Amino acid sequence: MRLADLTGPADLLSLTDGQLDALAADIRSFLVESVSKVGGHLGPNLGVVELTLALHRVFESPKDTLLFDTGHQAYVHKLLTGRMKAFSTLRQEGGLSGYPDRSESEHDVIENSHASTALSYADGIAKGFGLAGAAHRRVVAVVGDGALTGGMSWEALNNIGGAPDRPVIIVLNDNGRSYAPTAGALATHLGELRAGRGGAGLFENLGLAYLGPVDGHDRTALERALRRAAALDRPVVVHCVTRKGHGYAPAAEDADDCWHAVGTFDPETGGKSASGGRSWTAVFGAEMTELGAQRPDVVALTAAMLQPVGLAGFARRFPDRVFDVGIGEQHAAVSAAGLAHTGLHPVVAVYSTFLNRAFDQVLMDVALHRQPVTFVLDRAGITGPDGPSHHGIWDASWLSLVPGLRLAVPRDAEELRTLLREAVAVTDGPTVLRFPKAQAGPAVPALRREGGMDVLHEAPGARVLLVPTGPLADPCLQAAAALDALGIPSTVVDPRWSVPVPEGLPELAARHELVVTVEDNLSDGGLGARLLRQLSEAGAPPTVRTVGLPTEFLPHGSRTALLRRHGLTADGLVARVGGWLPQAAPR
Ligand SMILES: Cc1ncc(C[n+]2csc(CCOP(=O)(O)OP(=O)(O)O)c2C)c(N)n1
Ligand SMILES: CC(=O)[C@@H](O)[C@H](O)COP(=O)(O)O
Numbered sequence: 104m105r106l107a108d109l110t111g112p113a114d115l116l117s118l119t120d121g122q123l124d125a126l127a128a129d130i131r132s133f134l135v136e137s138v139s140k141v142g143g144h145l146g147p148n149l150g151v152v153e154l155t156l157a158l159h160r161v162f163e164s165p166k167d168t169l170l171f172d173t174g175h176q177a178y179v180h181k182l183l184t185g186r187m188k189a190f191s192t193l194r195q196e197g198g199l200s201g202y203p204d205r206s207e208s209e210h211d212v213i214e215n216s217h218a219s220t221a222l223s224y225a226d227g228i229a230k231g232f233g234l235a236g237a238a239h240r241r242v243v244a245v246v247g248d249g250a251l252t253g254g255m256s257w258e259a260l261n262n263i264g265g266a267p268d269r270p271v272i273i274v275l276n277d278n279g280r281s282y283a284p285t286a287g288a289l290a291t292h293l294g295e296l297r298a299g300r301g302g303a304g305l306f307e308n309l310g311l312a313y314l315g316p317v318d319g320h321d322r323t324a325l326e327r328a329l330r331r332a333a334a335l336d337r338p339v340v341v342h343c344v345t346r347k348g349h350g351y352a353p354a355a356e357d358a359d360d361c362w363h364a365v366g367t368f369d370p371e372t373g374g375k376s377a378s379g380g381r382s383w384t385a386v387f388g389a390e391m392t393e394l395g396a397q398r399p400d401v402v403a404l405t406a407a408m409l410q411p412v413g414l415a416g417f418a419r420r421f422p423d424r425v426f427d428v429g430i431g432e433q434h435a436a437v438s439a440a441g442l443a444h445t446g447l448h449p450v451v452a453v454y455s456t457f458l459n460r461a462f463d464q465v466l467m468d469v470a471l472h473r474q475p476v477t478f479v480l481d482r483a484g485i486t487g488p489d490g491p492s493h494h495g496i497w498d499a500s501w502l503s504l505v506p507g508l509r510l511a512v513p514r515d516a517e518e519l520r521t522l523l524r525e526a527v528a529v530t531d532g533p534t535v536l537r538f539p540k541a542q543a544g545p546a547v548p549a550l551r552r553e554g555g556m557d558v559l560h561e562a563p564g565a566r567v568l569l570v571p572t573g574p575l576a577d578p579c580l581q582a583a584a585a586l587d588a589l590g591i592p593s594t595v596v597d598p599r600w601s602v603p604v605p606e607g608l609p610e611l612a613a614r615h616e617l618v619v620t621v622e623d624n625l626s627d628g629g630l631g632a633r634l635l636r637q638l639s640e641a642g643a644p645p646t647v648r649t650v651g652l653p654t655e656f657l658p659h660g661s662r663t664a665l666l667r668r669h670g671l672t673a674d675g676l677v678a679r680v681g682g683w684l685p686q687a688a689p690r
């Protein structure tokens with residue numbers, strides 16, 4: 104049977120070993136071909152072809168629940184559950200999600216792409232099945248060795264191991280790496296288990312049965328182990344040893360990150376498409392390395408994403424001053440507070456969306472102690488193809504609730520360098536920089552600085568004040584030029600530090616009829632909302648309009664298209680101002 108003929112998992116049950124091996128090869132070729140066109144998580148999915156085939160042959164989804172931790176390795180699951188024909192739409196607006204999605208299939212459960220949550224789901228689902236008298240329904244969680252370094256995994260294991268009557272089946276997909284080789288004591292222990300030297304092992308000491316190590320590319324061995332696990336009728340870990348990128352050599356198998364997440368590429372040669380320009384990440388990484396040479400007290404932390412957050416250069420130059428804590432953002436924040444307690448200035452580089460889980464740590468372990476920790480949030484704002492659990496749109500709102508915290512949004516590369524240095528010069532509390540998943544745009548020079556803000560554009564008799572944060576300065580300047588041409592003079596200021604509200608902004612706002620804040624984050628809790636409150640509390644405010652993102656889960660799609668949809672473009676702003684100042688409606 105060819106992949107194209109597959110209508111669902113039940114079709115797998117009648118296939119011979121030879122047909123299944125041919126199907127596995129078919130799936131691998133299809134993955135390389137498809138992902139080469141749209142980008143995605145090729146390496147992780149090449150590593151779970153045989154594993155996913157075995158899962159769907161041994162367990163009966165959706166009667167049995169199959170959970171994928173992080174969900175980036177669920178492409179094969181999608182192909183086996185009837186979504187091959189739609190696969191060309193992967194991660195594109197209106198197309199398949201890059202993660203499980205309950206609106207796509209009854210076989211999908213966890214849509215959240217944040218790691219280390221699957222075992223908690225499994226614990227809850229198993230408890231629910233038990234209460235419903237449906238304990239016969241299997242709960243199977245596929246968890247990577249990286250996801251197992253996340254704290255919530257151990258909170259769940261503490262529950263799962265303590266309940267012998269709740270037979271959660273944990274399929275440990277151990278390829279020895281997250282992006283890079285997985286760091287820490289757990290990785291060492293898994294290595295001992297892989298080598299058969301693990302003795303009783305951590306899992307058995309926690310009350311779980313342990314089966315393995317199993318060759319994660321030998322489908323029959325996997326099926327045998329999974330059937331044994333199901334028959335044990337108690338919590339069990341099936342330790343599968345896989346290779347990320349398996350079967351696409353040398354490109355994916357031998358790359359530093361085994362092609363964890365790739366853009367488009369030539370499937371014949373493995374040649375990646377060049378990304379033009381210089382990303383915000385690259386600008387940050389270069390400046391961090393410069394800073395590290397000048398400030399011996401500056402250290403860096405990453406949560407298993409050294410390369411993606413731009414710290415590889417810093418790590419090469421200062422290997423003793425960079426810490427990969429595994430997928431542990433909460434731990435990173437508090438370990439940074441500890442580092443700061445010893446007089447160092449830690450820089451924690453994470454993707455915006457992943458810092459959300461460390462709110463309490465930023466609030467109570469960093470800010471309450473007024474520790475000088477700098478958080479650098481990459482992928483802040485609309486990210487695009489990774490969808491709702493990856494858009495970094497909440498940070499600017501919840502961070503504004505942290506007493507003493509300062510947040511800055513650089514508008515261009517030079518400002519990123521300057522603001523980073525301003526941030527690491529702060530000694531009495533947390534600082535945050537945020538920038539998007541994009542190329543750092545053209546330089547945006549300031550006319551002058553006023554009240555802590557950079558004036559970027561002004562015109563006599565200005566009626567409208569545009570207040571963009573970060574890179575949205577560029578479309579705002581284009582809008583200002585268009586408004587001037589429409590006979591509506593305007594001012595454009597960059598607040599630079601948008602938390603707290605710059606002290607000169609309320610007074611400057613009061614000098615205009617209409618104030619429009621423009622933010623690549625939620626409007627709720629954003630700069631505009633906070634400015635509006637300050638102005639209204641100070642008496643009759645000018646009209647303030649906040650152009651930002653709705654408090655919704657935004658779909659996947661291109662960053663450009665999503666920004667346009669939410670009016671975060673020059674023509675979108677002009678059209679809106681036209682509506683807010685009727686006589687300015689574009690002719
Ligand atoms: C909370 C959180 N932090 C960081 C990430 C980014 N991330 C996505 S996959 C990944 C590595 C996961 O490693 P593992 O669980 O071993 O899965 P593998 O990719 O090896 O299959 C990381 C760090 C994330 N999704 N969630
Ligand atoms: C699954 C996950 O969280 C990461 O792999 C993420 O998808 C990477 O995002 P970028 O591709 O923007 O680096």
Ligand SMILES: [Mg+2]
Pocket residue numbers: 247248249276277278279280281
């Ligand atoms: Mg792994």
